Amino acid sequence: MSNERAWIMRSAGALLAVFAACTCRAQDASAGKAVFAQCSVCHSVDGSSSVGPSLKGIVGRKAGSATGFRYSRGMRNSNLVWDAATLDRYLADPQGAIPGNLMPFAGLADKRARADLIAYLASLK
Numbered sequence: 442m443s444n445e446r447a448w449i450m451r452s453a454g455a456l457l458a459v460f461a462a463c464t465c466r467a468q469d470a471s472a473g474k475a476v477f478a479q480c481s482v483c484h485s486v487d488g489s490s491s492v493g494p495s496l497k498g499i500v501g502r503k504a505g506s507a508t509g510f511r512y513s514r515g516m517r518n519s520n521l522v523w524d525a526a527t528l529d530r531y532l533a534d535p536q537g538a539i540p541g542n543l544m545p546f547a548g549l550a551d552k553r554a555r556a557d558l559i560a561y562l563a564s565l566k
């Protein structure tokens with residue numbers, strides 16, 4: 442086999458490996474909006490508090506900082522800023538991620554559902 446041909450074969454193999462490893466699906470905010478149905482019983486997106494704090498502008502916000510909501514000490518002292526990574530950890534396992542927080546929600550095991558949900562949360566400006 443010529444060197445050039447061997448190179449092409451190796452490159453094609455590497456490309457295939459990349460495609461195989463990649464789930465190749467962007468996060469989908471509209472699918473995330475459907476996932477949010479189970480959050481909306483406690484969370485508004487318009488700035489008003491209910492059972493939980495409003496999630497308007499949640500991405501980029503310091504945890505436990507919405508005005509007019511009484512947070513648990515665990516949440517207030519968590520020293521987190523909500524971004525894709527911290528939200529993913531919290532939504533997978535609220536009690537494990539922030540001990541002492543009082544969100545009565547067991548967590549969302551499905552990684553894809555969390556990614557879609559976080560894309561939706563990021564759209565709540």
Ligand code: HEC
Pocket residue numbers: 477479480481482483484492493494496499503504505506507511512513514515516517523532541542543544545546549558
């Ligand atoms: C049964 C009510 C309830 C449900 C359902 C619920 N939450 Fe919460 N959530 C709360 C409460 C109460 C808090 C405040 C917890 C605390 O102070 O410890 C909270 C806190 C949060 C926070 C931190 C907010 C901040 O200002 O720092 C985020 C983010 C959050 N919830 C997202 C979600 C998402 C996303 C879902 C849906 C997958 C969800 N929650 C489902 C009640 C709920």
